[in-house]
Amino acid sequence: MVQMELSNLTTEQRNQNSMNLDRMSTLEILKTINDEDKKVANAVNAVIPKIDIAVEHIYKALGGGGRLFYVGAGTSGRLGVIDASECPPTFMTPPEMVQTVMAGGNGAFFNAVEGSEDSEEQGLADLKGKSFTKYDVVIGITASGRTPYPIGALKYAREIGAYTVSLSCNKDSLISSYADCDIEVVVGPEVLTGSTRMKSATAHKMILNMISTTTMIKLGKVHQNLMVDVHASNYKLRERAKRNIMEITNVSYEKAEEVLNETNNEVKPAIVMIEAGVSVQDAKKAIEHSDGYVREAIDYFS
Structure with a gap:
């Protein structure tokens, strides 16, 4: 059978x-x-x-x-x-x-x-x-x-x-x-x-x-077509995180690196900090308020 x-x-x-x-x-x-x-x-x-x-x-x-x-x-x-x-x-x-x-x-x-x-x-x-x-x-x-x-x-x-x-x-x-x-x-x-x-x-x-x-x-893990919730735990991923920040915000490599260091390698708050001109604390609060969606977090300050 x-x-x-x-x-x-x-x-x-x-x-x-x-x-x-x-x-x-x-x-x-x-x-x-x-x-x-x-x-x-x-x-x-x-x-x-x-x-x-x-x-x-x-x-x-x-x-x-x-x-x-x-x-x-x-x-x-x-x-x-x-x-x-x-x-x-x-x-x-x-x-x-x-x-x-x-x-x-x-x-x-x-x-x-x-x-x-x-x-x-x-x-x-x-x-x-x-x-x-x-x-x-x-x-x-x-x-x-x-x-x-x-x-x-x-x-x-x-x-x-x-x-x-x-x-x-x-x-x-x-x-x-x-x-x-x-x-x-x-x-x-x-x-x-x-x-x-x-x-x-x-x-x-x-x-x-x-x-x-x-x-x-x-679930908000992507902004445009870029990974913004990437776990930047090694050199390759940290470099990718910096490139993503640069692509989205048009800042220099040095600025992307500086802000990424402030956020402890978290890409989302780095983007919101630059785009909305706010502190890391305010950026993280906005992301939490918007359930992790970057666009909504940026709009939160407009």
């Missing part, structure tokens, strides 16, 4: 464009992979309305103090770890705001833990172990759409009234039936049959990028 279910999945079908993969030249293999990869963006484009719905709910949840959890096994879990781990340095979010629950634990990121994906109960227990509440949001990631681990997590989340999102690569995925918002990005059969670390994973990476970045923009 399981074999029949798998064989019917688009992600498990043989790609007619790569049937002679083992007889192709290096250049032919590379071109075949690239031709298939070109299809991914169009597949993602087709599900943007669903991504929009997910982002609106995630934005409201995070704005109200909730958290976002990615749940997955294998490559799906790794994609969640990558996206979640980039949020603190890019948007200066607390580590607990965006988290990943991965089958087999954190160690499975580097070394596959065989069989860890096969338990709904473990997915439920691992999410519950994060003190998950109805105010949080969970995204279950599975290319096949039938992986028990994230399905168990979504079942639990729905039971307690939390918003649930599924991210799969097959139409009418099993996991979709447990999601308030089902995102089914159908990229077609893989070049290497069943190797969903390829097109399927690329599509999911693109969508996770879209979800986290758009949510953070809506």
Whole structure:
């Protein structure tokens, strides 16, 4: 029965464009992979309305103090770890705001833990172990759409009234039936049959990028198209912070550095200080008053 279910999945079908993969030249293999990869963006484009719905709910949840959890096994879990781990340095979010629950634990990121994906109960227990509440949001990631681990997590989340999102690569995925918002990005059969670390994973990476970045923009973490909540914790990020201040306020490098030092490397108050001509204390108060939105903080003094 399981074999029949798998064989019917688009992600498990043989790609007619790569049937002679083992007889192709290096250049032919590379071109075949690239031709298939070109299809991914169009597949993602087709599900943007669903991504929009997910982002609106995630934005409201995070704005109200909730958290976002990615749940997955294998490559799906790794994609969640990558996206979640980039949020603190890019948007200066607390580590607990965006988290990943991965089958087999954190160690499975580097070394596959065989069989860890096969338990709904473990997915439920691992999410519950994060003190998950109805105010949080969970995204279950599975290319096949039938992986028990994230399905168990979504079942639990729905039971307690939390918003649930599924991210799969097959139409009418099993996991979709447990999601308030089902995102089914159908990229077609893989070049290497069943190797969903390829097109399927690329599509999911693109969508996770879209979800986290758009949510953070809506939360005021971006001004124009610049990162203004960047955690300037090393040389590269401090230099980026100075460039962003210079771009927005048209001050010199020296002035940007001076004001950034005053704010203890926080970009938002530095911008408000320069644009509104106020002290660091007043700038921070205005940012707090405007819920972190730079434009509104500057307008506060007009």
